[in-house]
Amino acid sequence: MSNSHHSDTYAKEMREKEQAMEAIRHKLALLPDLPGCYLMKNKNGTIIYVGKAKILKNRVRSYFTGSHDGKTQRLVSEIRDFEYIVTGSNMEALILECNLIKKHSPRYNVLLKDDKTYPYIKITNERHPRLEVTRKILKDKAKYFGPYPNAYAAQQTKKLLDRMYPLRKCNVMPKEVCLYYHMGQCLAPCVKEVPQETYDEMIQEIVSFLNGGHEEIKQEFQRKMEEAAEELYFERAKELRDQIRSIDALMEKQKITMNDARNRDVFGFAVDKGWMCVQILYVRQGKMIERHASVFPFYGEAYGDFLSYVTQYYSDNPALPQEILLPDMKPGQREEQAGEDVEGPVSEASDDEGGELLDAESGAAALQNWLNVKTLVPKRGLKRQMTQMAFDNARVALDEKFRLIERDEERTSRAAENLGVALGLNELSRIEAFDNSNIQGTNPVSAMVVFIDGKPAKKEYRKYKVRTVQGPDDVETMREVVRRRYERVLKENLPLPDLIVMDGGKGQMAAAKDVLENELGLFIPVCGLVKDTKHKTAQLMIGDPPEPVNLARDSQEFYLLQRIQDEVHRFAISFHREQRAKSMVVSQLDAIPGVGEKRRKQLLKHFGSLKKIKEASIEDFRPLSIGDKLAQTIMDSLRDEESE
Secondary structure (H helix, E strand, O other), X not given: OOOHHHHHHXXXXXXXXXXXXXXXXXXXXXXXXXXXXXXXXXOOOOEEEEEEEOOHHHHHHHOOOOOOOHHHHHHHHHOOEEEEEEOOOHHHHHHHHHHHHHHXXXXXXXXXXXXXXXXXEEEOOOOOOOEEEEOOOOOOOOEEEOOOOOHHHHHHHXXXXXXXXXXXXXXXXXXXXXXXXXXXXOOOOOOOOOOHHHHXXXXXXXXXXXXXXXXXXXXXXXXXXXXXXXXXXXXXXXXXXXXXXXXXXXXXXXXXXXXXXXXXXXXXXEEEOOEEEEEEEEEEOOEEEXXXXXXXXXXXXXXXXXXXXXXXXXXXXXXXXXXXXXXXXXXXXXXXXXXXXXXXXXXXXXXXXXXXXOOHHHHXXXXXXXXXXXXXXXXXXXXXXXXXXXXXXXXXXXXXXXXXXXXXHHHHHHHHHHHHHHHOOOOOOEEEEEEEEEEOOEEEEEEEEEEEOOEEOHHHOEEEEOOOOOOOOHHHHHHHHHHHHHHHHHHOOOOXXXXXXXXXXXXXXXXXXXXXXXXXXXXXXXXXXXXOOOXXXXXXXXXXXXXXXXOOOOOHHHHHHHHHHHHHHHHHHHHHHHHHHHHXXXXXXXXXXXXXXXXXXXXXXXHOOHHHHHHOOXXXXXXXXXXXXXXXXXXXXXXXXXXX
């Protein structure tokens, strides 16, 4: 897999990353104990994440200390710089975060990618108004209603209103009447004078209808239908009857009725496995008429990112309800209401740690002040049932997502079977793959990953420090690691793989087969994965001599091989970085006069890290029987090296 070009490129990337991390460490020391927003940047200076914090210092530092889940680790691995903006309050940070996310569209943020283009029904502000479905909100004094969860719902509602109210349908006024006039669906302002009072009356009824007043409109149509029938206008009566049925069909989705007739947006959310689902129930005139779910990965603290979602949602939504209901989310209720896996850079962060921006009550108060809309966190009664209903729907939506993933995994299992057929194997359940990592021979390591039925078995992954090979020799490294792995498999009677995958070509394959067959007496199929010039999986080789296996690049089998190659490479690289970081710590301590191997181990065991040694005082060294003079030398040497 590795070659000199790849090693040089990787070495350059590592040097650039180390320089960036050194600069980040200096900036971390200067962070203030104040609320604000922070912007994480990648190596190209592109903003990839925007966050908010009650205490900037604690929140931003948390990304660069401790362990993270794999999803957050991907974000952290790309960070090369950051900026921050201090705000006067937590609420200011919440609004600023929303504006920054809208401006920069960071790839790792909770973005309303679909919801930013929610459809609205618009009554235009013209002499002869018309209805249209739009996704653009303009400051044109028009009336906007929505958002609608999907374009179909908006189009169906507009279609019904077009039949009920004869507003003009054309974008440009024609010179003569059109078919809509003859169908009774247009007043023909192109050739007739329409009084403003007529428009005002129609628009008032349309506004009432769109605000949830279906029942009142239905009753009015019922009255007109009866009048038409009494006067023997049966065609008109039939039209009104059909419109009443259309209103009934539109209202079928109602599930809950409140005693009052207020318009509400009810929010609930659930999180699991690093994903969040936000569910919105639209209640109009006291009736629940629609619901909508958004599912996305999140990288911060669960309730904080939920509030970010709500803030973004209303920053793009001119049609505000009369009341907003938010779910309760006190720390003790996390598991009950939001699922089991509340993930983020800081686990169970408290206000003091800067992890949480706002709790439920203060979040509601902040949104109420910003939107000037009554915002509640109900504790009991029907409103509490509604937020619970929103949560239940969010949980169901998340479960559906994970079931779909499981179906994908089933396809992956079939891909493993089909790959076995392509390779001429009777069975292909267990695959073990190897990769090496080093920078010009320094800190050489190797790694092995295991896939069973096409899925990674991470508990069976193994890391290897290379013992006998000097310099960047991939073939000999592979020989050593394969020998160590399968000697242990034989000794401990571990399961043998059905296929061994080398992340490399003919040399690594030959070395592995030689060790397996001539030294250990094992006859296990060995294949090699060759990459192209863009470092992507290009070809599968197997046999003696190795021959390419013809697999379609868009097949599930080829995709499985890509996953295996990417995973073993990732695992090897991460282990190499870990070892290199440790060796750098060791070399820093070894360079200090008076510190040998024994004392180095003693220092690291006592303090835990190089950072803690740098921050220690002279008194902290005395339990190790280190004199004040040597302690001062150690601290001065480490601090001098850091400043350089």
